[in-house]
Amino acid sequence: KNQVEQSPQSLIILEGKNCTLQCNYTVSPFSNLRWYKQDTGRGPVSLTIMTFSENTKSNGRYTATLDADTKQSSLHITASQLSDSASYICVVTGTGNTPLVFGKGTRLSVIA
Amino acid sequence: NAGVTQTPKFRVLKTGQSMTLLCAQDMNHEYMYWYRQDPGMGLRLIHYSVGEGTTAKGEVPDGYNVSRLKKQNFLLGLESAAPSQTSVYFCASYGYGYTFGSGTRLTVV
Numbered sequence: 001k002n003q004v005e006q007s008p009q010s011l012i013i014l015e016g017k018n019c020t021l022q023c024n025y026t027v028s029p030f031s032n033l034r035w036y037k038q039d040t041g042r043g044p045v046s047l048t049i050m051t052f053s054e055n056t057k058s059n060g061r062y063t064a065t066l067d068a069d070t071k072q073s074s075l076h077i078t079a080s081q082l083s084d085s086a087s088y089i090c091v092v093t094g095t096g097n098t099p100l101v102f103g104k105g106t107r108l109s110v111i112a
Numbered sequence: 113n114a115g116v117t118q119t120p121k122f123r124v125l126k127t128g129q130s131m132t133l134l135c136a137q138d139m140n141h142e143y144m145y146w147y148r149q150d151p152g153m154g155l156r157l158i159h160y161s162v163g164e165g166t167t168a169k170g171e172v173p174d175g176y177n178v179s180r181l182k183k184q185n186f187l188l189g190l191e192s193a194a195p196s197q198t199s200v201y202f203c204a205s206y207g208y209g210y211t212f213g214s215g216t217r218l219t220v221v
Binding site: 004034041042043044045046049089099100101102103104105 | 116152153154155156157160170171202204209210212213214215
């Protein structure tokens with residue numbers, strides 16, 4: 001069964017610190033992996049998208065990595081800000097008409 | 113450029129009532145989707161459409177119907193609401209990437 005597992009479920013960090021969120025998937029065949037940020041009460045907003053040939057992609061303070069061999073991805077947030085408090089969702093797409101497979105998300109809280 | 117707009121944002125229904133959720137996109141996207149998001153679960157696909165006049169079932173279609181009479185609109189209907197349909201509903205459209213609406217919080221009592 002196609003699945004996306006994220007860890008940790010929740011995380012609390014101090015403002016200014018770095019953190020890394022993990023995503024493991026079993027979707028096959030694989031097409032691409034996306035990281036989304038979802039603020040409370042809002043829809044998900046895309047941060048990065050990576051295909052199987054890409055190992056890393058950055059978007060400002062967000063850097064995503066992908067290891068297609070081990071089917072793992074990570075999202076690293078540098079110098080966290082209070083506005084980074086949100087849920088971060090890993091989404092994997094298979095080839096063809098395979099629908100998106102969503103992880104349950106990691107709830108990040110950045111505190112002063 | 114509004115992107116994806118969902119209406120209403122909030123709604124409370126009594127069991128057995130019906131309602132329609134509207135999703136509108138102004139990006140001329142062919143693909144549109146309806147998801148539900150429940151606590152502790154990832155977004156789950158209810159129905160989707162690959163173009164005007166077409167619809168297809170997703171992962172959790174029971175109790176819902178959809179229509180795509182116009183390319184820019186994708187309607188999600190609940191004919192007889194049940195408490196199990198209490199959820200946050202998200203519409204999305206796909207062009208070069210996915211764009212999500214801000215959600216509709218539905219409570220069925």
